[in-house]
Amino acid sequence: MSELRHNTFEDEDLIRPIEQTGPGFYLMVAILLGVIVFAGYTYIRQVFLGLGVTGLAQPVSWGFYIINFVFFIGISHAGTLISAILRLSKAEWRRPITRMAEVITAIVLAIGGLHPILDLGRPDRMLHLFTEGRLQSPLLWDVTSITAYFAASTVYLYLPMIPDIAILRDRGTRPRWLYEFLAWGWRGTEHQKKVLERAINILMVMVIPIAISVHTVISFIFSMTIQPGWHSTIFGPYFVVGAIFSGIAALLIVMIAFRKAFDLGKYLKLIHFQYLSTLLLIMSFLWFYFTFAEYLTGFYGHEPNEMRVFLYKFTGDYAPWFWTMGICNFLIPVVILVNPKTKKIPGILIASISVVIGMWLERLIIVVPSLANPRLPYPTGIYIPSLTEWSLFAGGVAVFILAYMLFAKLFPIISIWEIQEGREESVHAVAERLKSYLPDPPSEQLLTEKLGSKR
Amino acid sequence: MPKWGMVIDLNKCTGCGECVTACKVELNVPVVGPEESAKGRTILCMDILSTYEGEFPEVKMRHMPRPCFHCEHPPCTKVCPVRATYKNDEGIVAQIYPQCIGCRYCQVACPYTVKHFNWTKPEWPEERCEALNPDVSVRPEGVVEKCTFCVHRLQKAKEQAAVDGRDLREGDYVPACVESCPTKAMYFGDLDNPKHKVSQLKKSHRAFRLMEDLGTEPKVYYLSEVE
Numbered sequence: 207m208s209e210l211r212h213n214t215f216e217d218e219d220l221i222r223p224i225e226q227t228g229p230g231f232y233l234m235v236a237i238l239l240g241v242i243v244f245a246g247y248t249y250i251r252q253v254f255l256g257l258g259v260t261g262l263a264q265p266v267s268w269g270f271y272i273i274n275f276v277f278f279i280g281i282s283h284a285g286t287l288i289s290a291i292l293r294l295s296k297a298e299w300r301r302p303i304t305r306m307a308e309v310i311t312a313i314v315l316a317i318g319g320l321h322p323i324l325d326l327g328r329p330d331r332m333l334h335l336f337t338e339g340r341l342q343s344p345l346l347w348d349v350t351s352i353t354a355y356f357a358a359s360t361v362y363l364y365l366p367m368i369p370d371i372a373i374l375r376d377r378g379t380r381p382r383w384l385y386e387f388l389a390w391g392w393r394g395t396e397h398q399k400k401v402l403e404r405a406i407n408i409l410m411v412m413v414i415p416i417a418i419s420v421h422t423v424i425s426f427i428f429s430m431t432i433q434p435g436w437h438s439t440i441f442g443p444y445f446v447v448g449a450i451f452s453g454i455a456a457l458l459i460v461m462i463a464f465r466k467a468f469d470l471g472k473y474l475k476l477i478h479f480q481y482l483s484t485l486l487l488i489m490s491f492l493w494f495y496f497t498f499a500e501y502l503t504g505f506y507g508h509e510p511n512e513m514r515v516f517l518y519k520f521t522g523d524y525a526p527w528f529w530t531m532g533i534c535n536f537l538i539p540v541v542i543l544v545n546p547k548t549k550k551i552p553g554i555l556i557a558s559i560s561v562v563i564g565m566w567l568e569r570l571i572i573v574v575p576s577l578a579n580p581r582l583p584y585p586t587g588i589y590i591p592s593l594t595e596w597s598l599f600a601g602g603v604a605v606f607i608l609a610y611m612l613f614a615k616l617f618p619i620i621s622i623w624e625i626q627e628g629r630e631e632s633v634h635a636v637a638e639r640l641k642s643y644l645p646d647p648p649s650e651q652l653l654t655e656k657l658g659s660k661r
Numbered sequence: 662m663p664k665w666g667m668v669i670d671l672n673k674c675t676g677c678g679e680c681v682t683a684c685k686v687e688l689n690v691p692v693v694g695p696e697e698s699a700k701g702r703t704i705l706c707m708d709i710l711s712t713y714e715g716e717f718p719e720v721k722m723r724h725m726p727r728p729c730f731h732c733e734h735p736p737c738t739k740v741c742p743v744r745a746t747y748k749n750d751e752g753i754v755a756q757i758y759p760q761c762i763g764c765r766y767c768q769v770a771c772p773y774t775v776k777h778f779n780w781t782k783p784e785w786p787e788e789r790c791e792a793l794n795p796d797v798s799v800r801p802e803g804v805v806e807k808c809t810f811c812v813h814r815l816q817k818a819k820e821q822a823a824v825d826g827r828d829l830r831e832g833d834y835v836p837a838c839v840e841s842c843p844t845k846a847m848y849f850g851d852l853d854n855p856k857h858k859v860s861q862l863k864k865s866h867r868a869f870r871l872m873e874d875l876g877t878e879p880k881v882y883y884l885s886e887v888e
Contacts, residue, residue, distance in 0.1 A: 267768050327803030338743045432736055
């Protein structure tokens with residue numbers, strides 16, 4: 207008990223935000239609720255009046271909702287995938303990061319997963335997907351894959367939270383019944399620890415292929431059609447790379463925000479940001495490589511329909527967005543992150559925000575230009591999203607921030623027990639591991655054998 | 662099973678637009694008004710594509726009526742998540758309006774862009790409401806629709822033939838656009854039946870289909886213009 211008290215004292219900073227609430231919190235909640243209520247109103251209006259209230263038309267009949275769907279699901283790759291990879295590779299610096307990452311996944315996945323419903327002309331018939339669903343349609347693959355990812359990632363978020371919830375329960379933090387229930391009878395026995403560790407290990411291996419499948423399948427919605435600009439074999443990996451890219455950027459933004467708001471500089475040190483932003487830099491190069499390969503293939507083949515979409519992006523109506531995307535996704539992050547002088551928190555924040563904007567633009571650039579350039583000579587207009595679409599976009603972002611704030615209000619945003627574990631066990635474990643990497647010192651038996659053979 | 666198809670002689674087509682009007686009336690296509698129309702919300706199950714060739718004053722204008730091509734391998738039916746669009750036994754690509762969830766995936770997957778979405782509640786001028794075609798269901802807002810090859814006429818023709826105790830003859834079943842064409846530029850019938858005019862015309866050296874390289878095998882043939 208004395209040890210527990212000692213530890214919780216040491217990590218008091220992580221629990222304080224749960225037990226003390228400032229006026230800023232309520233102000234933020236009120237503002238966000240306002241945005242959400244307005245978005246809810248515009249959505250109900252859309253349900254009654256039909257999708258005519260959007261800016262969609264012939265031939266651009268997919269717009270903001272599908273763009274945001276791909277965007278949000280992309281952000282969701284921040285969490286579970288990164289956390290699982292870091293855990294799997296035994297990266298010790300992951301400890302203060304994993305939970306924040308996993309929370310992003312759970313929330314954004316729920317928001318992104320609902321976006322296709324916003325896009326439906328007949329949301330009242332949504333259940334047809336289950337009663338009459340055709341598994342031959344990529345949309346059904348999406349439903350399957352996203353629900354699997356959501357289930358896996360929420361469990362993967364919850365399991366490592368149990369010991370922390372037990373700490374809150376033992377402190378008597380309110381609401382007591384909640385922590386009592388969610389702690390699931392955790393007492394920290396050896397057996398419980400063993401079971402928990404195994405469960406986390408199984409999940410982290412399982413979650414990686416599921417996460418990759420999610421964005422691959424989302425890209426299949428586009429690449430399975432034969433439309434110019436969409437029908438591309440690299441779309442699967444291209445989308446996955448873009449998703450991880452935007453995910454890391456979102457994670458960095460969230461980390462910087464909480465570092466400031468909860469004063470967590472002790473836990474989230476510069477080194478964590480620098481490691482993670484190195485990953486961001488690598489993804490930026492990878493993104494550029496994929497984008498280059500994708501567009502060069504289209505351009506070199508010079509197929510007329512492909513070229514119309516290509517020129518629409520490079521020099522046509524979408525050129526401003528296209529080049530902004532290039533600047534946001536490549537130029538800005540690379541310039542900031544290769545220079546050790548600018549690779550500090552403010553620079554990393556700018557690079558991350560720029561990447562999130564750039565990746566949103568990429569989704570826009572994938573969805574709209576292919577639709578705006580039909581093969582046959584139809585009159586085409588320019589797609590301008592309406593207030594309804596903007597407000598639902600703002601609503602989605604507001605739901606994300608609000609849900610994240612509520613989570614941080616109820617649970618520690620940094621895994622306390624994993625920090626403790628790092629402090630108490632890892633230093634020794636890592637030293638041992640390091641030794642195991644090094645060439646073994648010659649043992650006495652081996653020495654005598656060698657000497658013997660020489661003789 | 663017959664394989665219904667259409668042949669359009671571009672040499673005879675004047676681009677008058679009669680087929681477009683006949684289609685609108687026959688299929689109870691809602692009227693959207695100038696404001697919505699400017700946004701690109703007009704529903705055209707039959708459309709006329711116009712292209713201009715050359716520079717002024719040597720300009721040539723070409724017209725091409727465009728129904729749904731009722732592909733043998735439709736890219737649209739493949740992607741439908743709820744089987745609201747499918748190819749029936751006689752090769753007609755049909756829509757089931759009460760089944761459609763309005764995701765518009767079929768619309769974006771169609772390489773010919775023939776599918777249209779009902780963005781708003783269907784509306785007609787008051788006098789038109791009394792003249793709606795009772796054989797065709799009115800689509801609610803939020804579903805996708807397109808040219809049906811006037812499949813309701815096939816239903817009627819089959820029933821009439823059954824009453825008369827005979828087989829379906831050529832000309833018993835023709836869509837409204839074909840029937841209305843003032844220059845008789847459009848032909849309709851069974852592409853597999855050698856006695857039908859369309860199956861002879863599709864072998865013409867002038868016959869071609871749109872975007873044959875996509876492998877969709879449209880069932881609408883065009884006869885190219887002769888200079």
